Amino acid sequence: MSKKTIRKYDGPAGGWGALKSVATHLLEQDIPLRGARTLLKANQPDGFDCPGCAWPDRDHTSTFEFCENGAKAVAAESTRHRAGPELFAQYTVSQLAGYSDYWLEDQGRLTTPMRYDAASDRYLPVGWDQAFALIAAHLNGLASPDEAIFYTSGRTSNEAAFLYQLFVREFGTNNFPDCSNMCHEPSGVALKHQIGVGKGTVSLHDFELADAIFIFGQNPGTNHPRMLGELREASRRGARIVSFNPLRERGLERFADPKDTLQMLHYGSTPISSDYCQLRIGGDLAAVKGMIKHVLERDAEALLEGRASLLDRAFIAEHTTGFDAFAASVAAESWDVIVAESGLSEAQLRHAGDIYLGADKVICCWGMGITQHKHSVATIQMIVNLLLLRGHLGRPGAGACPVRGHSNVQGDRTMMIYEKPPQDFLDRLQAVFGFEPPREDGYDTIGAIEAMRDGRARTFFAMGGNFATATPDTDATHRALRNCDLTVHVTTKLNRSHLVHGRDALILPCLGRTEIDVQEAGPQAVTVEDSMSMVHLSAGINPPASDALLSEPAIVARLAEATLGGRSRIPWRWLVCDYDRIRDLVAQVFDDFQDFNARVRVPGGFRLSNTARDRVWVNPAGRAVFCAHAVPTDNPIHRARARNPDRPVFNLSTLRSHDQYNTTIYGLNDRYRGVFGERRVLFIHADDIAALGMRAGDRVDLESLAEDGVRRMARRFMLVAYDIPRGCLSAYYPETNALVPLSSFADEARTPTSKSIPVVVLPHRPDPEADAPAQRDIPATVVN
Structure with a gap:
């Protein structure tokens, strides 16, 4: 474990520190030369879309735009490290669960479909046909299609997302929790x-x-x-x-x-x-x-x-x-x-x-x-x-x-990865494909966790992401996933969610955005939509990490074929032979995608229409609405302070470190905030440290003051004096997700309130069960 140091950072964002960081990551992934070549093809007309954030490029035709975290994402996906069957033969699932999220990610690309074996507590190799047959048996054995949950990550392409929602709706449910439920x-x-x-x-x-x-x-x-x-x-x-x-x-x-x-x-x-x-x-x-x-x-x-x-x-x-x-x-x-x-x-x-x-x-x-x-x-x-x-x-x-965050989170919602689909969209699906789609709203992320926890949902399928780690109320989420008969994860790399599994479980490795996707008609490109509604092509340039990998569209098509069989008139495998066929169907369902294949081949792609940009207001009022809202004075933080007048109650906001993208941990440094070799830190005003009778570098525990009466703790955080208002705290997620109750979410939108958590700060008390050996403290050096 690297030495832990807290020291003030005086440099600018970017600069030489960014270049050094990228070089370090390329070397760590054993890809310095190929990695540099790959980076130069990111966000180019004949290259791939960066698997990082959704910030747009200049018409997607510009010269290479340097982005430190995008480079880390590309390096992580292009790594030479492999997490093959040998890794799972060496470690039981219980042993893997004792390692950090950073270590799990660093094992490299998954190479082979794996199925959990309860007798040995290990994942064992399984063939693709057997995997799809197992999922189909579980799905078709449910009392109702609404007992299945289908999660989607924002890295899923438009083509995969469209096929995914089509399959799930023909199967019979709108249970589409996705990462949008947790962010925008x-x-x-x-x-x-x-x-x-x-x-x-x-x-x-x-x-x-x-x-x-x-x-x-x-x-x-x-x-x-x-x-x-x-x-x-x-x-x-x-x-x-x-x-x-x-x-x-x-x-x-x-x-x-x-x-x-x-x-x-x-x-x-x-x-x-x-x-x-x-x-x-x-x-x-x-x-x-x-x-x-x-x-x-x-x-x-x-x-x-x-x-x-x-x-x-x-x-x-x-x-x-x-x-x-x-x-x-x-x-x-x-x-x-x-x-x-x-x-x-x-x-x-x-x-x-x-x-x-x-x-x-x-x-x-x-x-x-x-x-x-x-x-x-x-x-x-x-x-x-x-x-x-x-x-x-x-x-x-x-x-x-x-x-927006993830690279295609907006595109997935455009493709109607949405638990509350509008009726006119469902009408169009029925007209184009000839089946009656489900009309009832499905579960969002919080609803899905509650349904699994309560036994109302029995199968969980994730198209990417790290659900167990990204979600709030960690203990409740883990119990919910473990209550399932089957959990399935389509993924490129090992993460925590694969170790928090149902009674039966599968890991299905897929191609990454940087890799060449060859189907019957030849190499394929997918499309993504950025934060500003530009839709463009993305085609990988690297050889696949393993010959056993399937693309996300292929995985969806084969799963649909296995599950629906003769009940479906959709030619699933034929569609995947050439992704132009999928895009032709998208154009039949969404008016904004007319001539999809022709328009997306124009360098830079095309921009979707936006009625508000044209001053056309497509809402019940027929106009833009001035919305009156009082300044909130009775939020959870107000009530927590009223209930605890004799002790300081802080408002905690979760955030990312600089060596992190969403739940993916690239390293243990947060250069701009002066944190090196450590993630369990608590940013707090120096005067608040003194008022607590503590010193910078001390270890503390955090207790969430939830209104549901459940005691939630996050332990062993190091106090770091920082320029932040008094009474406010910040710490990294996912380490602090355990403090966010399922019952605390945004009015109208049900997004977890991860940026406003009432907590108290307590001196750290060692807990042998909570303090895993791999996470025990190395003394930190604090430089003023």
């Missing part, structure tokens, strides 16, 4: 109601035109590094960039572009945020409402003085509804409440409001720091209210920009 579900819910489309309205070109960019609850330096290039250029041409984030994040402060030779040679960097607002965790709705209050007050002053309105009154009159009631709710909200709940001063909020008023074109971006809260839908709608005031929707250089 509130964005879709909020935007669909308010502007008629559940996606962002901007393109990369809009970033070239914006006068002001407001960033809420997002850390692009770690989660979307390529976004820093757009922010850098905006900063250089004088756009104001205002960041709202509880932690000081280096990627929002300074960035050195590794492609800028002059800047690299001179160790220079570009400032990113012109203004940095360190609000309290969960204070975003109050902060945005404070900005709006300032804008409306200044507008009222202008009108009284006989000057022109500061609002876009023509846009409001022609395109919106609800303005008067909304304005009244803002006027009624007191500055005292806004200041107390946001953690920002009135002067700070008025200054941010003035920046908004001084800009002709405004973009608002947000990430999971907004979506994983109790009031996330209301917060997003307040952000959109801000945009509506001056007509910043449907015109160049302005709009809403929810920044």
Whole structure:
């Protein structure tokens, strides 16, 4: 285990540190030369789409855009390490479960289908035909198709996702929990109601035109590094960039572009945020409402003085509804409440409001720091209210920009990986394919866990991802999965979910995005949709990690054939011989994909329509809706503090380290936050450490103050003094997922509230059962 060190990081995001980190990862995966060649083919017209984040590229035809975490994702998938049958012969499942997530990932690419053998507590090789027959037997033996759960990761291609939803709906259920349920579900819910489309309205070109960019609850330096290039250029041409984030994040402060030779040679960097607002965790709705209050007050002053309105009154009159009631709710909200709940001063909020008023074109971006809260839908709608005031929707250089995570999470939802499918879509499925699809809503992620836990669901099938680790309430989720008769995971590498299994279990290895996919008609390409609705091709360039691997579309087709047999009239295997055939079917179901095969072969692909961008409002109101929301003063954190008046109650937000993408752990360093060789750290204000009577470097336990009465603990975290508001904490997930109750989720959207967890901090008490030997402490060096 590497030496644990905490030391302040003074460099910019990117720069030489990013290049060194990528080189280290390529060497660790034994692919320095092939890895460099592979990286140069990422996001190119004749290459593959990066398996990392969903941030778009310039028309997908640009020269190589360096991205540290994208490079890590490519290196991890292209690794020469192999997790074949020999690994599973060496270790029992119980032994594997004792290793860290980092160690499991580092074993390399899976090579062979494996089936769990209870007698030996090992995974043993199994043939593909036997695997599909086993799954089909379990599925066809269920009392109802609704006893099966079909999970989807955001890395699944459009073609695989379309076939997957088609098979599952012909099988007879809408049980489609997916990673959207755990991240940007509130964005879709909020935007669909308010502007008629559940996606962002901007393109990369809009970033070239914006006068002001407001960033809420997002850390692009770690989660979307390529976004820093757009922010850098905006900063250089004088756009104001205002960041709202509880932690000081280096990627929002300074960035050195590794492609800028002059800047690299001179160790220079570009400032990113012109203004940095360190609000309290969960204070975003109050902060945005404070900005709006300032804008409306200044507008009222202008009108009284006989000057022109500061609002876009023509846009409001022609395109919106609800303005008067909304304005009244803002006027009624007191500055005292806004200041107390946001953690920002009135002067700070008025200054941010003035920046908004001084800009002709405004973009608002947000990430999971907004979506994983109790009031996330209301917060997003307040952000959109801000945009509506001056007509910043449907015109160049302005709009809403929810920044998605996984590379095709938006595309999967477009392909209708969705537990609540609209009836017109189901009608179209029936017309095209001749079967009656199920009409009842299915389980989302939380509903799926509850159903498995309670015995209402008996089979779990995962198309990618790491469900056991990504989900909240770790103990409850693990019990739910172990309560299944069968768990199946389609995957490229070993992860924790494969070790938290049902009574029967399968691991099915698939091709990765970087690998050549050869079917009967020759090498195939899949398509993905990025955060800004661009659809483009992705074709791998590396030989498969094993001759036994199947593509995700092939796995779905063979499973459908095995399960449905003669009941289905869909030629599943024929479709997979040439993915153009799948895309032709997509075009028959979705109007936006007409001439799919021709349009996607244009270099850069094509952009899907967006009614809100065209100022067409496809919602019940027929207009964009101003939504009135009071600043929340009775959230779980408020109630926890009221119940515990005699001890300090903190608000904990989970986050990623820099050596991590979602649940995939690439290493044990978090360079920008100064953490090396350690993941169990707790970021806390230095004065809060002193108030607890502790010192930086001490070990503590966290207890969640859940309202369901269940005691949830996360143990052995090292205190790290950090620039974060008092009363707020941050720590990495998945280590802290155990603290999030299933019952704590976003209003209307049911996304786990992983960014706002009431906790108390306790001195660490060793627990032999909880403290696994592989995780025991090496003393840390703390450098002030």
